[in-house]
Amino acid sequence: MPSIKSTLPTENCESCPAFYNLEQMGFKVGAFDRVVALAGNPNTGKSTLFNALTGLKQHTGNWPGKTVTRAEGGYQFNGVKYKLVDLPGTYSLLSASQDEEVARDFILFGQPDCTIVVTDATALERNLNLVMQVMEITDRVVVALNLMDEARRKGLEVDARSLSRDLGIPAVPITARTGEGIHTLLATVADLINGEIRTKPLRVGGTPEFQKAVSELVPMIEKLAPGIPNARWLAIRLLDGDSKVQQALLSGELSQRVQQQQQADVQFSRKMSVEGRQ
């Protein structure tokens, strides 16, 4: 596949949906081919990106905590239909508040084909903590370095290549507000889902004894809940004494959860496409 980027006539074309075969599908997400989740710290522009891609008018605001439930919409890129799920903004995936749980449950049990972690390029260090936590759960992660215009204004130079190399996943600089870089982002997501891009997420290992403990637990969890996608992450949570995960395991809820979340997603999408709202 020839690189589309090389045929770019001008930079401005990047922000024009017509140029790169982006069709904003709004709420028409009845039949989609792929599911993409949008995660990120609060106020990094997830909803702005969501609106730019879907053509919806999800309320955006300069205001951490704007989105506390998830919103869904659709877009079509190069003929493939994507369902886009906008998750609440969170700093971590470990605490007990409801917005974090919504985000965590979706990435963990909803099994999106790809998760875009939207980060604030002007405050990268703080944003990376969440990126690394998402990378613990899934391999299919793309980092969107958003707010590049603000970073430039502040005199910051953000090297996406260096970041991408260090993290082992693609990092794409974008400015969701103007549409800059969105084409590259979508192409990257598509390539990652197709397997043309392979990720090697950096995982913080911890001590050797911890590694060993994890590797002992993983097979047990896989046996207990066959088909569970994130046994490694669950093992870490169990070692950490996460009472929610313990309960889910005890009540046999865990394997049900995988099914339920997927079922709920189908129902949710149907409801959204019929009523056009949540």
Add this chain to the structure above:
Amino acid sequence: MTEQTLNPNDVLAKAEALRNNLSSGFRDEIVKSLYSEAETIAKRAVKAAKEKKYDLDQKIDRLVTSPIVGLPIMLVLLGIIIWLTVSGANVFSSAIANVLFGIGDWGRALFESAGFIPWWITGFIWDGVYLGLAWVISVMLPPMAIFFPAFTFLEDLGYLPRVAFNLDWLFKKAGAHGKQSLTMAMGFGCNAAGVVATRVIDSPRERLIAILTNNFVPCNGRFPTLIMLATVFVAATFPPALTSFIAAGTVVGVVLIGVAFTFLMSWILSRTVLKGEASAFTLELPPYRRPNVTRILYTSIIDRTIFVLWRAMQTAAPAGAVIWILANIHMGDTNLARAIADWLNPFGLLLGLDGVILLAYIIAIPANEIVVPTMMMVYMGAGMMIDGPGTSTGIYNLLVNGNGWTMLTAVNLMLFALLHNPCATTIITIYKETKSYKWAAVSVLITLGTAFLVTFLTASFARLMGWA
């Protein structure tokens, strides 16, 4: 039972055993290595190209979140927005009222001249349903069309988190979560949205406090009522040149009373039924962003103005119909509306209000931000036609000369509108968020109880002092 099955308890026990074998600090180790890894990676990827001598954002933040001038700046900003609303709304209000009531007269005349339409159809449609809609639009639309864009502008700019930052310490003092300042700020937009926004608070205790007290700040739907009352009554007693400033000052005062009640009730709750310590949190101040004009207009006009107005109209039309029916069921020499209002009157007077206001409040329960338009209809429907309704002089004449209003009535109605129970949407939202009928009921009891108590006290005090 085959060997394949595994008891969940075994897995837990295994995890427990493994955890005990690990050195005690392993969790901190992992978190630490995660953070240091993030730091190294970020340092490698980000270069500050040129050292900026100063950061404008930080300078502004130091000013607007300063312990000394932070709060005054906030009040001045609120005052400016409300002043703009008050002085702008006056211009449109009478124009819109003239047009709408003119259409009403024309429609009624048309129906009457047609000859074959019975009087009760004409009355029901034009004096009931249509009048309800006309009142709601002329009272609510002008202030909303100015207030909402201004509010959305501040929101887009990134000012609201600074408000939260300024108020955070007060919430901690009240034993509530600092993030409640965010949900309260959100409540100024819409209380139901504020209740949903409490999901950002992790502790169930503090979240409940935030939910139960959210209604004490006036939402966008209730601002027009406050603005109208402040303009027509409180400011009317001052020289015309000062009117808009006095009105704006009054509304700011009412907002402050609402905030004070939020703190007071949070404090009471956190020391009685919802005991506990306030938990710590970090609040991030987002960078200031240049607001996007199209988005502000879209959000404020479509999402807010049209949405709130449409909601109000859906209640106003049936409310108008009910009032017309009540006013046209005759009992001897009076009608049902009058009779009910008279019956409620002693209780109303006790609160510094009157029977008509209480009747209007009851009829408008589904969306009680329309209590003032409803009240107007009851006054008019009960047989007191006046000239030029919709202009502030017209309203003033109707209420003061026609129905014996005093300053106490106006002040207490503002307090009542500020403190009374949440609208139906908010109550349903509270139920959905808490999954408990009990807490939904408690939210109504707390607010309504406060409203009755406060208006009763102010009325008694004013009478004791001989002011009313």
